[in-house]
Amino acid sequence: MIKNLLGLKELSAEDITAILDDADKLKRDVLLSGSKKSNLLSGKGIITLFYENSTRTRVSFEMASKYLGATAANMSSSGSSVAKGETLIDTAKTLEAMKTDVIIIRHSMSGAPHLVAKHVNSSIVNAGDGMNEHPTQALLDMMTMREKKGDIKGLKVAIIGDVKHSRVARSNIYGLKKLGAEVVLAGPSTLLPKRLEDMGVKVHTDVEKAVEGADVVMGLRIQLERQKKGLFPSVREYNKYFGVDSRRMKLAKPDAILMHPGPVNRGVELNPDIIDGPQSVINEQVTNGVCVRMAVLNMVVSGKRYQS
Ligand code: CP
DSSP states (O other): OOSOBOOSTTSOHHHHHHHHHHHHHHIIIIITSSSOOOOTTTTOEEEEEESSOOSHHHHHHHHHHHHTTOEEEEEESTTSGGGGTOOHHHHHHHHHTTTOSEEEEEESSTTHHHHHHTTOSSEEEEEEETTTBOHHHHHHHHHHHHHHHSOSTTOEEEEESOOTTOHHHHHHHHHHHHTTOEEEEEOOGGGSOTTGGGGTOEEESOHHHHHTTOSEEEEOOOOGGGOOTTSSSOHHHHHHHHOBOHHHHTTSOTTOEEEOOSOOOBTTTBOHHHHTSTTBOHHHHHHHHHHHHHHHHHHHHHSSOOOO
């Protein structure tokens, strides 16, 4: 059982499957139950510590904590003593001193949650660290794929866009490869890091080749906040050559699903006709985010699998 969740690189296929199985059960027993209440984490304290903006991840961790009966609080770097110069480690130790059982961290520096985990005894959950990993996003993506496709093994998953800056892509590659999927990446060569093939994936600069015959098409957000200028000529040209629209979606299998971690830049990486179309499971990904986060919090706090 895991004490911290720092990345999917460190987890086995069995650990990942256990979290996904627990998330399925917690969806049925808690989220979709009439009361949305459980006392699984009653008496536990959980704090989100976010140094970057977030809607889905932060709110769904808070909702997951509350649905399981924990006491939850949120802290952002802006408006806190971080703005007065307090260090990351001192901030984490301060939160731990409040008898906090879990600290959930989002930070622009790759490895920030790993560093904190060496200095505090509270469980640490990575909610996105720089360009490294976003493990709970990949877990909710895999939960959604399993719901829609039955099994991850043998699926062709096409991940399209700004792979270079994407912690979502990296966590999905680790998780999907461990569970036996074929992963194909595509984007402009300036947004595809070197040696991606070493991770066991196929790489294309032609989106249509990547999407052809896919079971799952996943668009990635263009991460302008992490990019240098000049990685593609213009947003309009990016959309023309690398955006996913209904014409490109038709190259995938007829029952393929469309995913995106959000937030979506409408008309850039995905066109509005498919974002809101019948193949889109983007809102179901958000729902499953609450379930995966309940499963992870239960596992790191109790050290046990969820029992119905
Ligand atoms: N997918 C994701 O991490 O979204 P937020 O930045 O809104 O949390």
